[in-house]
Amino acid sequence: MKLFGKMTIIGIGLLGASLAKACKERGLVQEITGYGRNRENLEKAQALKIIDHCPASLAEAVKDADLIVLCTPVTTIVPLIQSMVAEIRSGTLITDVGSVKEPVVKEAEKVVPEGMFFVGSHPIAGGENSGLEASTANLYEGAKCIVTPTEKTDKKALEKINALWQAVGMQIINLSTEEHDFVFGAVSHLPHIIVYALMNTLGALKTQDNRAVTAFSGAGLKDITRIASSDPVMWRDICLSNRNHSLDLIDRFQNKLDEIRSTIEKGDGQALKEEFMAANKYRLNVI
Secondary structure, eight states: OOOEEEEEEEOOSHHHHHHHHHHHHHTOEEEEEEEOSOHHHHHHHHHTTSOSBOOSSHHHHHTTOSEEEEOSOHHHHHHHHHHHGGGOOTTOEEEEOOSOOHHHHHHHHHHSOTTOEEEOEEEOOOOSOOSGGGOOTTTTTTOEEEEOOOTTOOHHHHHHHHHHHHHTTOEEEEOOHHHHHHHHIIIIIHHHHHHHHHHHHHHTOBOTTSOBGGGGOOHHHHHHTGGGGSOHHHHHHHHHHTHHHHHHHHHHHHHHHHHHHHHHHHTOHHHHHHHHHHHHHHHTTOO
């Protein structure tokens, strides 16, 4: 069942290309236009029939679109909306896939004119590999999508955005923008900060004969630090965009580290064991 006529996806990377593939496979849209900075990537996506059109200008890409999906870094979302609003027709829906919501949604609602609609989305999907080549039509199947309506959100627009993500196989969860940023600051942003800090700590350590200590590590360290390979620019922008929650959560983590340090310093084996046992228990809740 077709949900939209023309869908424009800005940013044809892993998420954007996977959404295009999912929509084509399920017949959810009549045509898909792609736009982005990398012309070669767009032409490749068109040649592979992931998208139908790849115009050279943003204005042409969004012209007559029923739905625009912004699959770009969080700091680019509002500037892109500002750049395109003069070219968008009345009734157009805009959504995004960004992992920070409160500042993005707040500013987007200010710049989207009356008669056009913005609904914030955050599909929790991805993988170790990125880019067009890693895209797949089933990336979103069985995953969660956080949708962040506000008091200003148009109900029909919200229903259509929910329907889109449900149609590609996602489970919809509605959160406020503030709660979203706290939750994902905790379960996503803080872990990245910790792992970056851990690798920088270990990376600076040498043996007495000047060998890197990381050369002695096994599979465990590689497993728990995989996310240190994530895009530094993207994660810089995410952490700064979610600054207040990032700082609060760093403080909470530092307090817990201080507690564990004090326990080790005192030689309190029982208390240390209880800390580790609590972590074992909490780990069971990680899906």
